[in-house]
Amino acid sequence: MVDLDDVCVLLPTLDEAATVEEVITGFREVGLSNVLVVDGGSTDDTREIARAAGARVLRQSGQGKGQAVREAVRDHIDTPYVLMADADATYEATDAEAMLEPLRAGTADHVIGNRFADMRSGAMTRLNRFGNRIINLTFRLVHGERYEDILSGYRAFTRESFLRMNLTADGFGIETEMAVECVKNRVRVAVVPITYRARPDGSATNLHPIRDGGVIFLELYRKAKTNNPLFYFGSIGTVSTLAGVLMTAYVLYRWIVRGVGHEIIAVGAAGATILGIQLLIFGVLADMILTLHREQLAHRERVAEGERVAEGERVAADDRSSDD
Template identity: 65%
Template sequence: MADRDDVCVLLPAYNESETIEPVVSGFREAGFENVLVIDGGSSDDTRELAAAAGARVVEQTVGGEGSGKGQAVREAVERHVDQPYVLLADADMTYRPEDADRMLEPLFEGRAEHVIGNRFADMRSGAMTRLNQTGNTVINWAFSVIHGRYLSDILSGYRAFTAESFRRLTLNSEGFGIETEMAVECVKHGVPTAVVPITYRPRPDESETNLRPFRDGATIIVTLYRMAKTNNPLFYFGSVGFGSIGLGVLLGAFVVYDYVVNSISHEVIAMVGGVAILLGLQLLMFGVLSDMIVTVNREQTRRLEDIANRVGTDRQSGPPAETVGSADADATADSADTEEGEGAERPEMETETETAVTTNDRQN
């Protein structure tokens, strides 16, 4: 049974000197000895304070100062995490170490490989502005529409996952889009995902947030739509196709209306409208074909993974009992033949020794 020694608490940090020390101490007091702080080139005392609190501190080697949370998480898991389980949290005191066991329980019990902490289950007063709450609601709704699954809080920074499942994901985000990418990739690869309620606290007054609502919100929406190209191509190409068809229909309606009412023809506009409709139909057809290819590919991937798991299980269980018995019998027979051969040589050796002793006695 897994325990806290099998967990690495991962804390990406950038200029978190006001909060990093109590965050590290809180997880260590909760029984987590493996606390890893990966720093994005802080200009304050974040690294020194984290090390003094008992954390292992490494600095990002890819990118420059403040190169992004996404890069920090990828680099940490790929290069510095040796434990099979990872508990990911922010270093700003918004997440409680007391919720760690609840986050890890689905992993330890084998019910999930990725766990998301739902901040909306117990959000304390002042923890999130109304603007951010609205943005989160819109993004969660968009995720469910585009990727076909509602995960309550895909932007939550409190995550628990197996290191093996994380390494199966294709992640490219540099900044706060890492949470969105992980959610999309979990759906895409069929990673069992659980959502558990957590408490979300406001940041201390002295601590400054690195989040920019409009910029980061726009980045997340673009990420959601961009990743639909490989996860839900029917939506990705279909939305553009329907938009193109709608534009073509509007242009065509205008041309017909102006011709009937005012007897004015618009050949160029009519041609543009026709091209737009044809393009939209082609995109819809391409989306349907792409969706079929993705579905078949997922099924084949699932079957290959099942075969790989079976082969791995067979290798771990060892050779069949009959084979083992046969090998033991062969080994016993070989041993017996060796003993017989040694026994046959012993009389000659004893005779030669006796002869040598007799010759020496006569000479004496």
């Protein structure tokens, strides 16, 4: 069972003076008194208000939400469980129990709050909603898992599972990167329906939809290199091959119909086609290697689990013998 004293609530902040007190108070009212606010250099009274509300306050050494989360979990949190949320009062502290339940039950090591399960009016613009849907669909196609809402900032996870992840994103790409790393490291994930509210009046968002959306798509594609190499190299190879085929068709058309040769374009067409085919082959080989690697890891885990069970049975037998 998850003891609430074993949970640290992590709140990355940047100019959240209008809402941070409400958020901290909400979590403390549901029994989560260990609240850590990691501030990214607010120019308002965020840090002072957070301290007055009873939270520990840390000023992060770098910039960006991703850097704040990495620094907090690795260097300033020693509890076995972390509940991460935004400090903009869009998440309900009363959903904390549901978020922690899969960890308590031992069915998951990483929990994602699904905002689309109960999204209140005005919580997300149509553009943001559309962008979120496209990003979730892309994640499912590229990485093969349906996590419903990979951009959700409401997460619960074991510190041990977090430390297994190779996280480098500094900004809002941290949620996407965590989702990809869960797939890559076979972290058990549960998706929990939560309520998502509109920001209160006077609270401004730090999110830039176009810029941050581009960063997230790049992060999804970059991570595919090691998690789905067939997609990563295959997509580049397909584009290169199609470009070569189109240039070849153009050269043949001009030569047959007009009697005009295009030697330079012909060379480019051949080069693009050859490169594309090579990348496709490399993607297939890399995917085969990754599959074999995962099978070996799964085999080692089964062997290790069998050894642990055997050792437990041996110890139990020794205890019974000593009792006799």
